[in-house]
Amino acid sequence: EAGVTQSPTHLIKTRGQQATLRCSPISGHTSVYWYQQALGLGLQFLLWYDEGEERNRGNFPPRFSGRQFPNYSSELNVNALELEDSALYLCASSLAGGYGYTFGSGTRLTVV
Amino acid sequence: KQEVTQIPAALSVPEGENLVLNCSFTDSAIYNLQWFRQDPGKGLTSLLLIQSSQREQTSGRLNASLDKSSGRSTLYIAASQPGDSATYLCAVRHTGNQFYFGTGTSLTVIP
Numbered sequence: 128e129a130g131v132t133q134s135p136t137h138l139i140k141t142r143g144q145q146a147t148l149r150c151s152p153i154s155g156h157t158s159v160y161w162y163q164q165a166l167g168l169g170l171q172f173l174l175w176y177d178e179g180e181e182r183n184r185g186n187f188p189p190r191f192s193g194r195q196f197p198n199y200s201s202e203l204n205v206n207a208l209e210l211e212d213s214a215l216y217l218c219a220s221s222l223a224g225g226y227g228y229t230f231g232s233g234t235r236l237t238v239v
Numbered sequence: 240k241q242e243v244t245q246i247p248a249a250l251s252v253p254e255g256e257n258l259v260l261n262c263s264f265t266d267s268a269i270y271n272l273q274w275f276r277q278d279p280g281k282g283l284t285s286l287l288l289i290q291s292s293q294r295e296q297t298s299g300r301l302n303a304s305l306d307k308s309s310g311r312s313t314l315y316i317a318a319s320q321p322g323d324s325a326t327y328l329c330a331v332r333h334t335g336n337q338f339y340f341g342t343g344t345s346l347t348v349i350p
Contacts (some may be wrong), residue, residue: 166332175337185338227271227288228332230282231282
């Protein structure tokens, strides 16, 4: 069974540009979660999608947005990139109910 | 709002020692609690998942316990090895389906 896959592995962007990160959940998982982990900091919750709907979002500005497609894959978009957006972005998927998370390996975004 | 705390924030032990990592949470309305390991710059690897109705789970040298009524979980690592060096995170899944993470314990096992 394939795990959670994220692409690209690394992404380098210039300040002010837009970044698009992608996540494919484990087959059958309907929920996708996005987290930001800046260097030396803990996981910060970004977004939660389930069955194509945004269920919750963390304390991030609106320039962080995303969507979930009918096949449950998800995209995270970051507009007007700032230097402090440089971080490891992690995606996780889960079934609803009493199940755990499975994480992908992350996308390392560097803003220069 | 659920709050998850992990103590200690950092721990350094000699190889071979047994150790305990602690996780506490404020709201007992949870589906489960999950322990993860994170190596520097990498994603999270699930170690153990304990359902709310369970008291403990074991995998190899790892044993995790859950006391939902007191809002506590422990991760016990037996006979620690240098390869166990990593950050260990606990996460609780609230019955609202939201996950909440602790800030982690950074473990260093000295050869």
